[in-house]
Amino acid sequence: MATKTMSAALLLVGATIGISAPASADPSPTPGVPACVYTLSEPQVVQVGAARMATATIAPFPCSGSITPNQSTVCLKPLAGDYRPQCAEGYGPAGAQVYQVYRPGITYEVTGRGCGSTAPQGSVCSSVGPISKTL
Numbered sequence: 001m002a003t004k005t006m007s008a009a010l011l012l013v014g015a016t017i018g019i020s021a022p023a024s025a026d027p028s029p030t031p032g033v034p035a036c037v038y039t040l041s042e043p044q045v046v047q048v049g050a051a052r053m054a055t056a057t058i059a060p061f062p063c064s065g066s067i068t069p070n071q072s073t074v075c076l077k078p079l080a081g082d083y084r085p086q087c088a089e090g091y092g093p094a095g096a097q098v099y100q101v102y103r104p105g106i107t108y109e110v111t112g113r114g115c116g117s118t119a120p121q122g123s124v125c126s127s128v129g130p131i132s133k134t135l
Helices: none
Strands: 023-025 035-040 044-048 051-064 068-078 086-091 096-101 107-118 122-134
Touching: 035 068, 035 107, 035 122, 051 068, 051 107, 068 096, 096 107
Parallel strands: none
Antiparallel strands: 023 035, 035 051, 044 051, 051 096, 068 086, 068 107, 086 096, 107 122
């Protein structure tokens, strides 16, 4: 598991005992400024019909102030070979989930970005990740 911050703080749970944890972008440290926490899952393998797929998610909440989540993007990239990242977008508070063809033994990296709308300021966005995991 590798985690870094891009433009937001990350939350690691259980890192001292080797347990992988999702990354979160914390709300704005400035009191009174609307913000959302965006939680990024680590890559995992799921069964979709007859195919095994790698997947990851991003989900908003909690949010502070008068902000409403309006867009979430999550990208999943195999770090071996010449594979392209796959990205998925979600609108509103539902978050997003991305799928990528599963290749055994390859490390996958997930990154995300979430935005929330405020009035009259427009959107407030933050990035989370990357999180890497060999599947």
